Amino acid sequence: MGLFGPTVLDMALATRTDRRPSMARTMWDSSVGKKTVMAVSGLIMLLYLVVHMIGNLKIYFGAGEFNGYAHWLRTVGEPFMHYEWTLWLVRIVLVVAVVAHATSAYQLSRRDIRARPSKYVHKKPRASYATRTMRWGGIILGLFIVWHVLDLTTGTVHSGGFQPGHPYQNVVDTFSTWYGDVIYIVAMLALGLHVRHGFWSAAQTLGAGSRSRDRALKTVADVLALLLTAGFIAVPVGVMTGVVS
Amino acid sequence: MTDYVNYTTGEPVADGTAPDGPINERWDKRRFEAKLVNPANRRKHTVIVVGTGLAGGSAGATLAEQGYHVVQFCYQDSPRRAHSIAAQGGINAAKNYRNDGDSVHRLFYDTVKGGDFRARESNVHRLAQISVEIIDQCVAQGVPFAREYGGLLDTRSFGGVQVSRTFYARGQTGQQLLLGAYQALSRQIAAGNVEMHPRTEMLDVIVVDGRARGIVARDLVTGKIDTYFADAVVLASGGYGNVFYLSTNAMNSNATAIWRAHRRGAWFANPCFTQIHPTCIPRTGDHQSKLTLMSESLRNDGRIWVPRAKGDTRPAHQIPEEERDYYLERIYPSFGNLVPRDIASRAAKNVCDEGRGVGPGGQGVYLDFADAIRRMGHKAVEAKYGNLFDMYQRITDEDPYQVPMRIYPAVHYTMGGLWVDYDLQTTVPGLFAVGEANFSDHGANRLGASALMQGLADGYFVLPATINDYLARHPHQEAVTHEHPVVQDVLAETEDRLNLLLSVDGDRTPDSFHRELGELMWEFCGMARTDAGLRKALERIPQIREEFWRRIKVPGTGEEFNQSLEKANRIVDYLELAELMCLDALHRAESCGGHFREESQTPDGEAARDDDEFAYAAAWEFTGTGDAPVLHREDLVFEYVHPTQRSYA
């Protein structure tokens, strides 16, 4: 500083400002930040799916155990929590995760498409494979979630007579229709592909990847994708084969 | 023969700005004596910098840091692409980190001797002093120099010296140093202190009342020719090796900025001093557009040889050890493969002239790593030279781990350039030249890893100190405007030239003329020069020039992106510069450094200098296209390093 304020020299060197927006603002305004939102929300959903999938497998132990498990989900945390409080908490977190994930994905996709308006005349299919699977997979999964909730949570579009409190029967009803099976299996295959690239991708976005860890991360992603898909598909398969009825 | 060879001799020129006194105190003294510009007034001064290589990039950034308003130009699409980026081997500095007896004085000595006693002692000593600061500066910028396991900087040896003082970043030292300067420049661009004009080529300099006050430049995208004004103009536009068409320079490196400055009154010194680099990849055919250099550092571990017998066409691995001639090790036992570039190049030419060259056309010698691979292991060789080997393999489709590389000399660097005083000011007041654009500190031959050193010394440290003096002495220059009659004249001249190029509509492409000129220069003004050959070239050049203006074909218009027009306009200047190079080579009837006159050699074929007659720098004054120039001699005084016959045996 000179006697009368900043000199030209000071100004020449002051090329940066130290005033910064909040972390949340920084996150949401940045493509890297939005990817982080996607990664975190994705991992939350992934965690939920693992629990969900394991819970689903209880269907193989009969209506009593499955329905009891469903009831227990509503009483978790009692007596501290009131009936269904925990469940609603989980639902809220999931809705927030889904909305955050989808909004980020939509906004990022728009940015991506704008960034590459004209296509190459000479096409290379492989370039956009992962991106395309993620985008279409995401849309399929989004539609599936709507159907899934309307089918087995609210019963709005359920095929048989929806019986609240009797999830075992509701599940069997759904998977006794060909379209129920088709929708579900297609969605679970999409889920597998989505998790496969998504888990590894989230690790990269969160900075957890490294050259030495890459193989391990890819293996975990593959195993997770396979287990989830297989675990979820086991239910309609059980119904279709008559093991579950 | 035209009258061109009948040049006249004018007043001798002396460097008026170098202080006297002990050589190691001169730079301090000059800096102290130089007038300074008050920091608060610097913003009012505009400095134009042409070029963004090591010299230009570092000068622009540093001047802006000092507070000057810098307006900078480059023809590339980004300042990061200047051809300094292609320098591979390293940068010298007298750090003596190896404790191997290096010192500022030794670097000074090596450079004067390496330049075959045709450089100015004061300048070279300053260069050696500053070399130390350059490394500090670059490390502070984050230049990722090679390091040892202890985390300290690694060095290697280069040709012509016996200490290890070359700092390097694998084979990409130029790239890393340039990116350092580019990043410093970028910081100043962001701060608004540098107004950067990429894809803009300087076409002329504006001299008003005897002082450089601006330039004429063409926006290469829109074709718009515009004027830019300043209190001083710095040319950092590089060398003129592309006169030869085939060289290791970038395709668009050109001499227009310095040649136009020369035409406006800046004298051109030692134009015939060109460096032919010994280790380049041989050409493969007439389609060849440029030559690729393989770093001189390869000579640290590679051994150069040719078959003993003439016309031996066996593949390298079938030639037994005793039938190989490791000619550099044989002739120069103490320096071996690490002799200076001029000597290595000429030796290669000699063995090829004897008919012992290898590869297509016999224009090549082997650079063999078999011993190195045996000694150090494949892995260590790969770590040290991997990227160079990859590059070689990509170009030649041969695996240098299996078969020896083939190399041949190629035009690489020009020691000559605009004459400058100790302050780096040309004979036009307010016009400065830095880096390869000036006639520099390298005399008649530049040592390896010294170009980067000189470019950065000029740009970071010398010019920013000396330009102060000029600006302080001319604080209130009258504003020059576009309407000024001189400006209008320069502008009209430039526009006329381009319009003429576009209107000839002949039947030959710009490249065909460039190639023809290049072949002529390589034959008669290349590695070996003779009186008769140079006279032949001097007769031929005006004929090519005449034919050029009759038969050139440039498609398109001047108001658009037109690469053919850019090329053709550069060739206009090459066709004049080539003539001066040949004349300079003809008049200097001695051999020194890169300039080898066949008439002047020792009995064993080494260059024979003639210090009685030629211990001077030849500064040429322009008088008109094709008109005999005026020679001004700057006598070189050697107080500290006494000229001796260079010996590397």
Added chain:
Amino acid sequence: MKLTLRVWRQPNADADGAMSTYEVDGISSDMSFLEMLDTLNEELILRGEDPVAFDHDCREGICGACSLVINGDAHGPERTTTCQLHMRSFADGDTIDIEPWRASAFPVIKDLVVDRSAFDRIIQAGGYVSAPTGSAPEAHATAVPKADADFAFEHAECIGCGACVAACPNGAAMLFTSAKVNHLNVLPQGAPERETRVLDMVAQMDSEGFGGCTLTGECATACPKGIPLVSITSMNREWLRAARKVGKR
């Protein structure tokens, strides 16, 4: 060799472009790809046609000027720059499609020449160490572990050609930006500006209209200097660290 070239011709930024077909003959397999185009251009000039404009300069794979998408691949089928691609990678009678980099942040100037100044602005946003000339301490004052120096070098090798953007289906500049962030952030000299650098460079990258990263890996495959995909991961880590740290200030 005789080849059929289909080349993107576009007179200027505002005009529409289209592929034009040319035949070239007498091509040697030792020619570089650009020398093959030189041959075409020499013929076009003599025929009175406009030669094909393309960026090129050093022709030794280091300046980063050359920038052609050849048969859908940035810099063509080999992992190198266009100027170091040789015709031996093609067969006699081949049809070769030549297009410019395509990304909205890289508008076409003419034919195969695009404007990559967005890259310069990303560097200007923070891709430097603030070390004014003269302020440097002795070079050996700070030792840098060799592993860090090598890591920095590996990322500093980026030539700024833009192949990563050209190859990315989203036109993202993450690999370019991460290369510079990683180069400078790992070094002790770059540490004081470590947070601001990554935040500002990423913000500039976004504002230039580059797309986001979906980790397809196309960028790293196209990179002539072998900057790895994990470079982006490292930058993400730096970015998150910086966002947390700066948010707390």
